[in-house]
Amino acid sequence: MNFPTFLTLLRIVVIPLLVVIYYLPFEGRQSVAAILFAGAAFTDWLDGYLARRWNQTTPFGAFLDPVADKLIVAVALGVLIEVHSSWLLTFPALIIIGREIVISALREWMAELGQRANVAVSYIGKLKTSAQMLAIVVLLANPPGSLYADIGLALLYLSAVLTLWSMMLYLRAAWPYMMPTKHSDQSES
Template sequence: MNIPNLLTLARIIFIPLLVVLFYLPTTWSMPVAAGLFALASITDWLDGYLARRWNQSTPFGAFLDPVADKLMVAVALALLVERFDSVLLTLPALVIIGREIVISALREWMAEMGKRGLVAVSWIGKVKTTLQMVAILILIAFPPGHAVAELGLATLYGAAMLTLWSMIQYLKAAWPHLSRSM
């Protein structure tokens, strides 16, 4: 067990804490939940950076890191869908969660064929992740109808558009292998 793996595990431990904070009926719970999500987002970047910098990449970390990321984002988006109770937030949330399922399955399938490199994380994915994390942070911190929450919603739409774009790029890269299997 190394520090990058511990940071990844911390993200998973943060998930039930985020849920509890989200539902606490206090004035301070949402800012603290937003802070916890911000900390989780930072550990998402930091664990990968440290693993590469310190040459501490492990199979366990390679498996758990994307799982932790997807769980944290999916849970946060599900909480926000309930809180905002609006199709305007539900649509980009579904696009983001749906894409994660499709790309995870695609990466697993391509790995079985020895072609995982064709669907490796791209710069679009990194920008999408950054926008997604900023949007979720804003939407947790500010209540529905607040002007800053509207900015968060617009940012979430930007992330959803990049989500679709990156999914199309990954599917195009994998299409020659997918179409042979039909």
């Protein structure tokens, strides 16, 4: 167990705490939940940075980091879907969650083929993650219907567009392996 992996595990521990705090009946609960999520989002960047900087990357950490990221995003979006009770928020949230499932499966499959590098995180994927994390923080911190919640919703739509864009880039990179031509099959034999 190294410090970057500890930070990743901490992100997973924050998930139930975030949900409980968000639903507790006290003033400022939304802000506290948003701060917890923002802290978790920061550790997402920090654990990767420290693991590379300190040369402490591990197979367990490489496995756990994307799992922790997807769990906290999916749970936060689930809470927001329930609280906002609106298709306007549900639609982009489900696009984001669905894309995460598709890309996780794609990366696993490509890794089995020894082609994981072809679906490595792209610049668009990093932009998507930044917009998504900011949108969720803003939405958690503000009640539905407020001006800031509307700004958060606009950011969520931006991240949904970036989500689809990055998914198309990943699928395009993997397409030759998913649909090999007869010519490429013969040349590999």
